[in-house]
Amino acid sequence: MARLGKVGVVGAGNMGSGIAQKTAQEGLEVVLVDLEDEFVERGVGMIRKMLEDGVERKIFKPAQVEEILGRIHPTADMNALADCDLVIEAVFEDLNVKKELFAKLNGICKPETVLATNTSSFAVEDLALASGRPRNVIGLHFFYHPAKNRLLEVIPCESSSKEALALGWEYSRRAGKTGIGVVDTPGFAVNRFFVPWLNEATRLLGEGIADAATIDEAAKKAFGIGMGPFLLMNVTGVPIAYHSASTLGEKLGEFYRPSEMLRKQFEDGAKWEIGEQADEAKFDALADRLLGVVFYVAASLEEERVASVSDIDRGAKIGLRWRLGPFEMMNRMGAEKAFATVSALTERHGLKVPAKLAELRETGGTWDIRYVDLETDGPVAYITVNRPEAMNALNPTVASQLAEAFDKADGDENVKSIVLGGAGGKAFVAGADIGFFIKNIKKNTFKNIYDFTKDGHDLLKRISASAKTVFVKMDGLALGGGLELALGAHCIVASEKASMSLPETGIGIYPGLGGMARASRYVGKELAKYLVLTGKMIGAADAHAIGLVEYVVPASEIDEKVRALAREPGRAITKAKKEKSTGGELPAEFEKIEKLFSDDSLGTLLDRENLDTENVLAQGMAKAISYKAPIAVKMANELMDEGFKLTLDEALELELSRLEEIFATEDALEGLKSVVERRRPSYKGA
Ligand SMILES: NC(=O)c1ccc[n+]([C@@H]2O[C@H](COP(=O)([O-])OP(=O)(O)OC[C@H]3O[C@@H](n4cnc5c(N)ncnc54)[C@H](O)[C@@H]3O)[C@@H](O)[C@H]2O)c1
Structure with a gap:
């Protein structure tokens, strides 16, 4: 298996x-x-400056800057690369x-070193052939x-070996990137539609259809972005846009060539002049032209199998920060209209509408965008929630694809273990989509919220009852519904970087996906109450100490650990096998917390009347609870008390039974909205 040490x-x-x-920020040694x-010194200077800016913005602590810089070994001696992986x-x-x-x-490098190119315009294969080790070259x-934008196109070329590609993926994960798999073709996936999008803006200007300010504003609105194409080119450089379009044009044909306007601007060496006034009446027509280009190229990429529709969408959302990906936009618009915008373009340029788009228009179908991947490796099925642009949050589409993938793996008799994970390296699953809840509260369609949650319960029951061993690979955040999902599995393997919480009472609701019932059984009712009523985030080591997760391993070892356990599931510690770990072995701090949340003393924390002023821990807990929505706190507390006396199945039913009641409160809407609006909620207790 590929192992990544030094880069x-x-x-x-x-x-x-x-x-x-x-x-280096993600902990790897770098030459x-x-x-x-x-x-090299100039480069290190740029890094230091960025890190110090980060300290000012409170992203890093001063000591971290030195630590990160300490992992970077600058040199002008190429021989220092000899032992890099x-x-x-x-x-x-x-x-x-x-x-x-x-x-x-x-x-210079040891034979197994993989060489990767960050080229934007050359074929990876050409470099592979020039290297003398073609199998060990990738893009x-x-x-x-690159320290801020998470997108990474991972590009095997024709010669690349499976192992070299695997190392590229391992790098992507360890460096906290969102990798998308792309075939070695001109412009790879993202630049293939991004550059023509810029180019189309210059064509619109050249044709006199609108001025730059109007085109920029129309683009901002249509794509949900902060900067339009002209301002973007002014920031990143007109020459880059011109050269990129020229390269694509040479390799892919006339449509991709730079427009006259772009060529002239490049030759003049000038920036675009962008006025102040935008003419709103032109927005729709301009949006259609820009969308037509993006849809045409995206559908062509799909037809040529350069990348999957889901990865192309991720590329747009993560790499370009568009609100939606091209395929999501086409699905929203409907195939009929998407076809019309593309055929207007293909007629102008003498091209053909990609066959699949024409077919969708006939059938009225939609692009099949996958948010959950299923891969089987011998006896192990790996299911990955792959929606990193939303921290893998669950919505009805993701949940139903997850259920579909799980049922498929569960029904495969060759599969012995199932591993659930999240893509992107940042989160396992960061809860449920808040937008979905808000939309349904506002429309008074609580049934949709109930059905979504009930389907989730059913899936979790199937996961828990599966004859296969179900593992969770938790290499980042697991919040709310994400932690509840993990608790339904048999064994959680967490990376040291993972952290988790049940923050629902802070946003006006309670954990309704079995989190209260299951946590009570795994860590005891008292610590479950601590988690639910304070919403505190706990790290992997603490989660392990209280019995919430079964294994904690360094981030660099989590893949290997999960694979080893899943291959011999009989050896793994699972929730079914182990005893509740409370009682005696708890770290001292949690013993104190356990006491504070016991039936005897919880009342004092909740009403804050007879609180011991000397007890800092109790004061802190009471304060944390006081910020939560009062009805949610009360209801969650009652549900955990009642549920603990019941069987697990009955307790789960009980959690579902008060869902509508909690979502109908004013505080639920206030709490959920506060997340979207990035502000503190203000609860009325109603
Ligand atoms: N700028 C972007 O937005 C962007 C995005 C994706 C990919 N790329 C690609 O990344 C690569 C680098 O782009 P950049 O913008 O960082 O360029 P840059 O000009 O800022 O940096 C290039 C560096 O490479 C050094 N260098 C040149 N030849 C060398 C050699 N033989 N050995 C060691 N060092 C050498 C130079 O001294 C310079 O410091 C290019 O291939 C570019 O196409 C750029």
């Missing part, structure tokens, strides 16, 4: 320094190389420079700024 980055410019920074000491090239975009570099790296295409 090399060649080229300490804009991209290389950012790649080194992000890689950063450039031609001259002063170039992965070397990422980010030098000038010049084919000969890159080819020579790859040949040189081949002579890793980052997006500016």
Whole structure:
């Protein structure tokens, strides 16, 4: 299995320094190389500046800056890359420079080192062939700024071995990136539609259809973005847009070539002039033209199997920060209208509407966007919630795809274990989609909320009752519904970086997906109440100490650990096998918390009347509870008391039974809205 230790980055410019920074931020050792000491120093200077800005914005502590910089080893000596497991090239975009570099790296690096290129316009295969180790070359295409933009295109070329590609994916995960799998083709996935989108804006300007300010505003509205195409080009450089369009045009044909307007602007070496006034009457027509380009290219990418529709959408949402991906936009608009916008374009350019889009228009169907992946490796089925742009939050579509994947794996007689995980390295599952709840509360359609939750309960019961061993790989956040989902499995393997909470009472509701009933059984009613009534976040080590998760391992070992356990599920500690871990072995702090939340003393915390003023812990807990929605706190407390006297199934039914009551409160709407509006809620107790 691929193992990633040390990473090399060649080229300490804009991209290389950012790649080194992000890689070191996530805990990996990095060798950063450039031609001259002063170039490397400049790169390290950029990194330091960004990290220090981060300290000002309270993202990092000063000590962390030194720690991160301590993991970056700057040098002008290429030989320092010899023992790296992965070397990422980010030098000038010049084919000969890159080819020579790859040949040189081949002579320096150990034979198994994988060489990755961050090229934007060359074929990965050309570099693989020039390297002398074609099997160990892949593409890793980052997006500016690589320490902030999470998207990573992971690109095997024709020669790449399975192992080299696996190392690329391991890097993606360990470096906290959202990787999308892309075939080695011009522009890969994202630039293939992003560059024509910029180009179309310049065509619209050249044709005199609207001015730059109007086009920018129309684009902002249609794509849900903060900057329109002209402002973006002014920020990132007109030359990049021009060169990218030229390269695509050379390889893919006339439609992709830079417009006259873009060429002229490039030759003039000027920025775009963007006025202040936008003409709203033109927005719809402009949006249709821009959407037509994106839909045409996205459907072509799908037809050519360059990337999956889901990954293309992720590319747009994560890499470009569009509100929706091209396929989601087409589904919302309907195939009839999407077809019309594309056929207007294909007629203008003498192209053909991609066959699948034409078929969807005939059938009235939608693009099949997957948010859950299922992969089987021998006796182990891996199910991954893959919606990293929303921290893998559950909504009805995701939940039903999850149920479908689980039932398929559960029904496969060759499968012995099932592993549930979340994509993107940041979250396992960060709860349920708040937007879905708000929409249904406002429309008074509580039944939709009930049905969604009930379906979730049914799935969790099937998971718990499965004859296979169901593992959860928790390598990031597990919040609310995400933790409740995890608790339905038999064994949770958490990375040291994982953290979890049941924050519902803070947003006006209670954990209705079995979280109260299950947590009470695994950690005891008292600590379950602590989790639910305070909503406190706990780290993996504490979760393990109180019995919420079964294993904690370093982030770099979680894949291997899960794989090993899942291959021999009989050896794993599972929730069914182990005793509730409370009683005697609890860390001292949790023993105190347990007492505070016992039937005898909880009342004091809740009414805050006879609180011991000397007891700092009790004061803190009472304060935490006081910020929560009072009805939610009361109801959750009652449900846990009643539920604890019942069987698990009865307790689960009980949680469902008061769902409508809690969602109908004013405080529920207030709490849920406060999340979307990023403000503190103000509860009335109504
Ligand atoms: N800028 C972007 O938005 C972006 C996005 C994705 C990919 N890329 C690609 O990333 C690569 C780097 O782009 P950049 O914007 O960081 O360029 P840059 O000019 O800022 O940095 C390139 C660095 O590489 C160094 N270098 C050149 N030849 C070298 C060699 N033989 N050995 C060691 N170092 C060498 C240079 O001294 C320079 O510091 C290019 O291939 C580019 O296409 C750029």
